[in-house]
Amino acid sequence: MVGNPYMAEAGQPQRSGTQSLGRGIRLMRMIASKPEFGWRLSDLAAASQHDKATVHRMLACMMEERLVEQRVSDRHYIPGPLMYELGMAHPARVQFQRAAENAVASFAQRMAGIGLLLLRSGSEYVCSVRSGTLPLPGLMVHAGTRRPLFTSSGGIAIVQTLPEDEAHEVLSQNVMQEVTARGGGRLAALQAMRERSARHGFGVNLGDVVPGVHAFAVPVHNSGDQAFAALCLMGSAELYGEERLPQIHEELKSEAAALSELAHTLQL
Incomplete structure (x- = not known):
């Protein structure tokens, strides 16, 4: 049986900030899994099991921080330069x-x-x-x-x-x-x-x-x-x-x- 994603390992409800951070990290991992092809918003929403409005808000924040980019040619979301820059630390x-x-x-x-x-x-x-x-x-x-x-x-x-x-x-x-x-x-x-x-x-x-x-x-x-x-x-x-x-x-x-x-x- 799949565990409840809203529960911490210790069995206590996750705090909203921790939950949001976890969602963001999982979304970044997904985007990094297809760096060349990229993702459509609808595909990211389906794969992450969140509604498109929620995913769009998360992506907007990541784009502002340069963690994610939206390619001009097809509007697909791809890894941004900050992902690479952080690795150099x-x-x-x-x-x-x-x-x-x-x-x-x-x-x-x-x-x-x-x-x-x-x-x-x-x-x-x-x-x-x-x-x-x-x-x-x-x-x-x-x-x-x-x-x-x-x-x-x-x-x-x-x-x-x-x-x-x-x-x-x-x-x-x-x-x-x-x-x-x-x-x-x-x-x-x-x-x-x-x-x-x-x-x-x-x-x-x-x-x-x-x-x-x-x-x-x-x-x-x-x-x-x-x-x-x-x-x-x-x-x-x-x-x-x-x-x-x-x-x-x-x-x-x-x-x-x-x-x-x-x-x-x-x-x-």
């Missing part, structure tokens, strides 16, 4: 991002595939880095893409490190997100990817979700030894056949270890 993460861009680019070139760095964001991931020039039809993940964790081998690599109860909660939320957004058509394929990954002990997708696209991932740990990110390698079935799994796993672990060491040094 964490120097260690900015430094990690710059180093990761170079590391993932070098890794992708060495492996002749597409390299991704996915950051955990609650029950979702955000693509922080994408590098590589391999043509890969069907790969719709770019820097800034936000999706449920269980839709990616990288997300699965992160979920594999979680305590059982937390992993169950994340997967339950992800299933609800998937069904709400796309229906249940992909659930069997996503389950197959999770089961394959469990057998191998790291994120493995051998065309389970998108035929012909193979993907592999291992977690990257922060200074608290938590999986805060995942390093992914993606390519075609011809390039990365199942017989290469041991080699790919070792290459990923080596590169992820270097990124984890950097995260420890920066005290992330």
Whole structure:
């Protein structure tokens, strides 16, 4: 049963200010999930389960603060410059991002595939880095893409490190997100990817979700030894056949270890 969104975790009614702040943050997360296409007001209202007048008032406030912009060409709402500027207030993460861009680019070139760095964001991931020039039809993940964790081998690599109860909660939320957004058509394929990954002990997708696209991932740990990110390698079935799994796993672990060491040094 879904909990009452108007109740705090301690079981007490949320104060109106806290409730409004929570609504605003959830709305910003939604807008950030489709940075290129953007959102119509009606779609945001439907997805957030609020009436259009309420959502419009929230958007007007966010636009005044430059958290959200309305694109002139189609009137869609997209992330504003303040979202980016606020992220720069964490120097260690900015430094990690710059180093990761170079590391993932070098890794992708060495492996002749597409390299991704996915950051955990609650029950979702955000693509922080994408590098590589391999043509890969069907790969719709770019820097800034936000999706449920269980839709990616990288997300699965992160979920594999979680305590059982937390992993169950994340997967339950992800299933609800998937069904709400796309229906249940992909659930069997996503389950197959999770089961394959469990057998191998790291994120493995051998065309389970998108035929012909193979993907592999291992977690990257922060200074608290938590999986805060995942390093992914993606390519075609011809390039990365199942017989290469041991080699790919070792290459990923080596590169992820270097990124984890950097995260420890920066005290992330």
